[in-house]
Amino acid sequence: MSEYILEMTGINKEFPGVKALQDVQFNLKPGEVHALMGENGAGKSTLMKCLIGIYHRNSGTIIYDGQEIDYGTTSEALNNGLSMIHQELSPVPERTVTENVWLGRQPMKNKLMVDHRKMREDTVKLFEQLNVVINPDEKMKYLTVSQMQMVEIAKAVSYNSKIVIMDEPTSSLTESEVSHLFDIIRMLKEQNVGVIYISHKMEEIFQICDRVTVMRDGQYVSTDNVSDITMDQLITKMVGRELTDLFPKTECEIGEVVLEVKDLKAGRMVKNVSFDLRRGEILGFAGLVGAGRTETMEAIFGLRKIESGSIKYKGQEIHIKCPDDAIKLGIDYLTEDRRAKGIVGIRNIRDNTVLSCLSRYGTPLNQARMRADTQEYIDKLSTKTPSQEEEIKNLSGGNQQKVLLGRVLLTGPDVLIVDEPTRGIDVGAKSEIHALLSQLAGEGKAVIMISSEMPEIMGMSDRLVVMHEGDVTGIIDRSEFSQELIMKFATGVTE
Ligand SMILES: Nc1ncnc2c1ncn2[C@@H]1O[C@H](COP(=O)(O)OP(=O)(O)OP(=O)(O)O)[C@@H](O)[C@H]1O
Numbered sequence: 001m002s003e004y005i006l007e008m009t010g011i012n013k014e015f016p017g018v019k020a021l022q023d024v025q026f027n028l029k030p031g032e033v034h035a036l037m038g039e040n041g042a043g044k045s046t047l048m049k050c051l052i053g054i055y056h057r058n059s060g061t062i063i064y065d066g067q068e069i070d071y072g073t074t075s076e077a078l079n080n081g082l083s084m085i086h087q088e089l090s091p092v093p094e095r096t097v098t099e100n101v102w103l104g105r106q107p108m109k110n111k112l113m114v115d116h117r118k119m120r121e122d123t124v125k126l127f128e129q130l131n132v133v134i135n136p137d138e139k140m141k142y143l144t145v146s147q148m149q150m151v152e153i154a155k156a157v158s159y160n161s162k163i164v165i166m167d168e169p170t171s172s173l174t175e176s177e178v179s180h181l182f183d184i185i186r187m188l189k190e191q192n193v194g195v196i197y198i199s200h201k202m203e204e205i206f207q208i209c210d211r212v213t214v215m216r217d218g219q220y221v222s223t224d225n226v227s228d229i230t231m232d233q234l235i236t237k238m239v240g241r242e243l244t245d246l247f248p249k250t251e252c253e254i255g256e257v258v259l260e261v262k263d264l265k266a267g268r269m270v271k272n273v274s275f276d277l278r279r280g281e282i283l284g285f286a287g288l289v290g291a292g293r294t295e296t297m298e299a300i301f302g303l304r305k306i307e308s309g310s311i312k313y314k315g316q317e318i319h320i321k322c323p324d325d326a327i328k329l330g331i332d333y334l335t336e337d338r339r340a341k342g343i344v345g346i347r348n349i350r351d352n353t354v355l356s357c358l359s360r361y362g363t364p365l366n367q368a369r370m371r372a373d374t375q376e377y378i379d380k381l382s383t384k385t386p387s388q389e390e391e392i393k394n395l396s397g398g399n400q401q402k403v404l405l406g407r408v409l410l411t412g413p414d415v416l417i418v419d420e421p422t423r424g425i426d427v428g429a430k431s432e433i434h435a436l437l438s439q440l441a442g443e444g445k446a447v448i449m450i451s452s453e454m455p456e457i458m459g460m461s462d463r464l465v466v467m468h469e470g471d472v473t474g475i476i477d478r479s480e481f482s483q484e485l486i487m488k489f490a491t492g493v494t495e
């Protein structure tokens, strides 16, 4: 018997105009956590989709548990012990948590009716086993992105698989939830389950993974024991060059106040929020999930009803009723929930880029100008796509994020609010996006950045607003930044 539960060799996969995988290899031992890393569009998700029958490989061999396999559907893969937590979640919003977990495999009563009681009991048992605290009867649509991700994780584990693939499972999780996930992964390891772990977060790789395979431009680069490799070496393998500065923050002059938010109240997530934002500043927002950061920004951007409080913009009180009002004033917002609120999946890159600026292009729409503007941001953000005409849903996750970032940059806002702007973005592109935000601040714009990644938020912000359960608990100057202080405020201690 081979020491591997899975051996993939010589895998090739082509899409129209894209060689997504060329002669790729990957193997996995039972009970190991094997990281798969590489830049956006490197082919990580595609390789996994070939494994579980979403895509058909053009050629190559997959040996799983001693047998060559070629699954045509995901249910075939699932029935044989291969489950996957997808990068782009696809919950059924109108159904309950329980129904989402057992979708397509509900326990039956007398072979005719769904056994709702058993289904609910099984969910409770599963959640207990995994320490997941989510109401099984809640409709999926009322969950936060991080809760949806936890449901997805629980669901993948519930198949009792031999291999669990996790494609960026922590992209929407906060630190405590990440450590919760790691407990689950350790439990899987004890049960001799092999875990394939895709993530752009370096620290996670060194915390939880045993080996790491790197891909670049659809090709296999290397496989190493995590204990034998340094973070710098790993980054160099991924981006094919040395990366000097992850947080290229330039000190720039901080000017007058552009946005002044006072005693803002909007629903149960935004109880009392006050802060001001200056030109040339990157103002970070830190906090745990449920702190109300996203909801605060949604209220400012006209996506949520404001109950009381005031917002002054460039010295004048403003009343934004909808995102269009905000964009006209020069305030734009990049959503954290790119799938549900961001991309228009079936439209192409160009339509998605110009969406917020359509009035600019006249009637009939000036196609040449739209094309030029789109190209500008494809180039600026090094978005990887065969053409502007590609449907956005065909891009890799990180590249979809870049298109959305292009959309908000194109509106040319004076106040740019970005919510988890580098979610799913590889290290190289991350550093480029940080440089871009820094440059905007340098031009006298003001940036608000919500991020759950400590290194990012501490590396890029001039000041930090920390929130806890709908209140601002602390505002910290760059010179005073420390993880301890941030955590203190984030857990509800006030200044
Ligand atoms: N259904 C599809 N149709 C056309 N092209 C596709 C499709 N799926 C993936 N691709 C292309 O294949 C390449 C690899 O994409 P993939 O999603 O595997 O990247 P990835 O390594 O997972 O990146 P990320 O870190 O951004 O998630 C990309 O160039 C992508 O545009």
Ligand SMILES: [Mg+2]
Pocket: 044, 045, 046, 087, 167, 396, 397, 398
């Ligand atoms: Mg991917």
